[in-house]
Amino acid sequence: xxxxxxxxxxxxxxxxxxxxxxxxxxxxxxxxxxxxxxxxxxxxxxxxxxxxxxxxxxxxxxxxxxxxxxxxxxxxxxxxxxxxxxxxxxxxxxxxxxxxxxxxxxxxxxxxxxxxxxxxxxxxxxxxxxxxxxxxxxxxxxxxxxxxxxxxxxxxxxxxxxxxxxxxxxxxxxxxxxxxxxxxxxxxxxxxxxxxxxxxxxxxxxxxxxxxxxxxxxxxxxxxxxxxxxxxxxxxxxxxxxxxxxxxxxxxxxxxxxxxxxxxxxxxxxxxxxxxxxxxxxxxxxxxxxxxxxxxxxxxxxxxxxxxxxxxxxxxxxxxxxxxxxxxxxxxxxxxxxxxxxxxxxx
Amino acid sequence: xxxxxxxxxxxxxxxxxxxxxxxxxxxxxxxxxxxxxxxxxxxxxxxxxxxxxxxxxxxxxxxxxxxxxxxxxxxxxxxxxxxxxxxxxxxxxxxxxxxxxxxxxxxxxxxxxxxxxxxxxxxxxxxxxxxxxxxxxxxxxxxxxxxxxxxxxxxxxxxxxxxxxxxxxxxxxxxxxxxxxxxxxxxxxxxxxxxxxxxxxxxxxxxxxxxxxxxxxxxxxxxxxxxxxxxxxxxxxxxxxxxxxxxxxxxxxxxxxxxxxxxxxxxxxxxxxxxxxxxxxxxxxxxxxxxxxxxxxxxxxxxxxxxxxxxxxxxxxxxxxxxxxxxxxxxxxxxxxxxxxxxxxxx
Numbered sequence: 001x002x003x004x005x006x007x008x009x010x011x012x013x014x015x016x017x018x019x020x021x022x023x024x025x026x027x028x029x030x031x032x033x034x035x036x037x038x039x040x041x042x043x044x045x046x047x048x049x050x051x052x053x054x055x056x057x058x059x060x061x062x063x064x065x066x067x068x069x070x071x072x073x074x075x076x077x078x079x080x081x082x083x084x085x086x087x088x089x090x091x092x093x094x095x096x097x098x099x100x101x102x103x104x105x106x107x108x109x110x111x112x113x114x115x116x117x118x119x120x121x122x123x124x125x126x127x128x129x130x131x132x133x134x135x136x137x138x139x140x141x142x143x144x145x146x147x148x149x150x151x152x153x154x155x156x157x158x159x160x161x162x163x164x165x166x167x168x169x170x171x172x173x174x175x176x177x178x179x180x181x182x183x184x185x186x187x188x189x190x191x192x193x194x195x196x197x198x199x200x201x202x203x204x205x206x207x208x209x210x211x212x213x214x215x216x217x218x219x220x221x222x223x224x225x226x227x228x229x230x231x232x233x234x235x236x237x238x239x240x241x242x243x244x245x246x247x248x249x250x251x252x253x254x255x256x257x258x259x260x261x262x263x264x265x266x267x268x269x270x271x272x273x274x275x276x277x278x279x280x281x282x283x284x285x286x287x288x289x290x291x292x293x294x295x296x297x298x299x300x301x302x303x304x305x306x307x308x309x310x311x312x313x314x315x316x317x318x319x320x321x322x323x324x325x326x327x328x329x330x331x332x333x334x335x336x337x338x339x340x341x342x343x344x345x346x347x
Numbered sequence: 348x349x350x351x352x353x354x355x356x357x358x359x360x361x362x363x364x365x366x367x368x369x370x371x372x373x374x375x376x377x378x379x380x381x382x383x384x385x386x387x388x389x390x391x392x393x394x395x396x397x398x399x400x401x402x403x404x405x406x407x408x409x410x411x412x413x414x415x416x417x418x419x420x421x422x423x424x425x426x427x428x429x430x431x432x433x434x435x436x437x438x439x440x441x442x443x444x445x446x447x448x449x450x451x452x453x454x455x456x457x458x459x460x461x462x463x464x465x466x467x468x469x470x471x472x473x474x475x476x477x478x479x480x481x482x483x484x485x486x487x488x489x490x491x492x493x494x495x496x497x498x499x500x501x502x503x504x505x506x507x508x509x510x511x512x513x514x515x516x517x518x519x520x521x522x523x524x525x526x527x528x529x530x531x532x533x534x535x536x537x538x539x540x541x542x543x544x545x546x547x548x549x550x551x552x553x554x555x556x557x558x559x560x561x562x563x564x565x566x567x568x569x570x571x572x573x574x575x576x577x578x579x580x581x582x583x584x585x586x587x588x589x590x591x592x593x594x595x596x597x598x599x600x601x602x603x604x605x606x607x608x609x610x611x612x613x614x615x616x617x618x619x620x621x622x623x624x625x626x627x628x629x630x631x632x633x634x635x636x637x638x639x640x641x642x643x644x645x646x647x648x649x650x651x652x653x654x655x656x657x658x659x660x661x662x663x664x665x666x667x668x669x670x671x672x673x674x675x676x677x678x679x680x681x682x683x684x685x686x687x688x689x690x691x692x693x694x
Contacts (some may be wrong), residue, residue: 007436007694063637072502084594086653089354111652139638140603142594246433248455248487256487262668264692273423289664290410291486304460306433317636321609322692344671346610347354
């Protein structure tokens with residue numbers, strides 16, 4: 001089917017750009033001697049993860065046990081969940097996966113470690129646990145002293161295996177804390193097998209943190225306007241566009257698109273909700289669920305009602321999560337229609 | 348099943364509060380002599396729409412043809428789509444519905460009207476079209492002169508039926524333009540059968556716009572923190588909460604929840620992404636997809652890792668759209684588990 005026959009809004013993936021992105025990141029990691037572990041949150045589609053593994057990735061990262069369940073059922077065996085998995089039902093499901101797969105998770109508290117240990121004991125197989133170190137993101141993650149104490153606890157726990165350290169994002173700013181943590185853990189006679197870094201921006205600076213052994217990156221596979229506007233990328237590397245209709249031109253300087261927050265998400269970058277390929281000077285300045293508000297003031301040429309345009313989203317991962325399917329396009333033809341298999345999995 | 352057995356994050360609906368909300372809005376409309384047409388975007392669940400009809404609603408509003416298809420298949424016959432439906436495939440699907448149901452749509456341009464007329468001609472049944480009048484929202488909608496011209500065109504088109512005027516939101520500020528439009532259309536000898544207003548906030552001021560004959564409101568059924576923080580509501584009227592686990596306490600003043608933008612959406616109100624019922628002084632100040640960042644600085648009592656809390660979202664409609672199911676709860680028991688039937692329908 002030709003892409004022109006698709007209704008709007010539809011999420012298109014340019015297959016040539018995606019393939020190029022997959023190859024470029026793998027080459028970068030290979031060049032740095034880093035194991036590469038793509039994060040599936042960006043596409044949530046096993047077929048795309050298979051392309052990433054075929055290019056040389058060592059395994060995948062998922063953010064939820066429910067995502068890991070879907071990928072494990074589809075044949076993926078090396079799955080990392082860089083998250084504190086808490087609650088008896090979740091840790092039991094995690095251990096069901098760990099019996100047959102090489103699962104690893106992260107922890108930043110004694111409570112998390114205790115829960116993982118109890119579940120691993122019940123399952124009768126050891127679980128690989130990385131300790132998350134706090135980064136400048138100030139999200140989850142333990143400060144140095146607690147990270148060292150957790151590493152010691154995990155290493156001493158017969159139900160767990162201390163698998164190393166995990167950081168997000170792994171910018172160069174983490175290096176002093178990382179070195180300090182490693183040296184303390186070393187001094188305890190415990191090996192740090194893996195140092196797993198992450199983040200699309202941090203990937204550009206991975207050479208500045210030679211302690212890293214592995215990189216987790218998601219967004220690179222499609223890219224988006226956040227990576228462009230942050231200077232990490234150009235629009236020509238963005239594989240995802242949303243095919244959209246101009247449904248209203250209420251005033252000369254304003255257009256309304258049929259892509260709103262239900263299509264593009266509300267993720268915003270400095271007041272912009274996307275970039276219109278055909279009208280680079282247009283500004284998507286507001287979204288309601290089914291309405292995208294476009295300011296055309298800066299545009300010489302302006303679109304008509306019924307015209308179809310293509311929007312590069314601000315944040316590609318959250319767009320994937322909103323849609324039932326993505327359409328893989330080459331030379332104007334839809335080559336593949338993917339169901340977003342791990343869409344909306346929150347457990 | 349008791350609600351405590353549910354994994355997190357899960358979206359709970361307090362059935363008593365929802366029932367009270369449904370009754371209160373219907374009573375308000377009955378008192379004002381207004382037809383009430385709930386917008387299903389908030390719940391996307393036929394069973395809840397049936398409760399709204401049972402309470403006295405005249406029909407429903409959907410925002411997409413694909414949503415209308417789901418509700419029509421479930422027995423709903425009076426469906427309004429307050430949107431410019433553009434594109435031959437969409438207008439053909441709309442007319443498939445119009446053959447067996449009382450469908451109405453809105454238009455704000457000649458292009459939209461032409462497309463609807465062609466599709467109605469092909470289907471051989473007339474289509475009810477309302478003209479959307481521009482409001483202070485500055486979204487879609489025609490200014491007065493164009494609205495009058497469109498009304499005249501529609502009334503003269505044998506394939507279409509001019510069904511009236513439509514406004515969003517229908518605040519009192521619209522009244523001068525509305526009166527002017529009605530008087531011009533009257534002068535052409537055309538009747539204005541319906542004046543359909545909308546908006547949860549506007550519902551409070553519906554008595555200030557006596558020209559209205561009908562009200563479309565969605566959010567009222569669950570309510571959310573936007574309606575609370577705007578002063579339209581209190582937390583006790585919010586039926587939707589997200590059951591959430593504290594998965595990390597990286598620092599004394601910070602907690603991380605397992606509800607991020609994939610659970611709560613990125614919709615934000617003055618820097619806040621939700622309200623924690625158990626910790627009213629906590630501030631959810633940032634979201635990543637699976638992480639909710641909470642500032643505990645103002646809290647005397649602070650949660651522990653593993654503790655379960657309940658978040659009232661900023662915007663309930665977009666939360667519904669992110670989830671496969673909602674859980675209806677009364678007295679701690681899950682009475683009903685609803686599939687979100689019209690979730691993610693963008694066509």
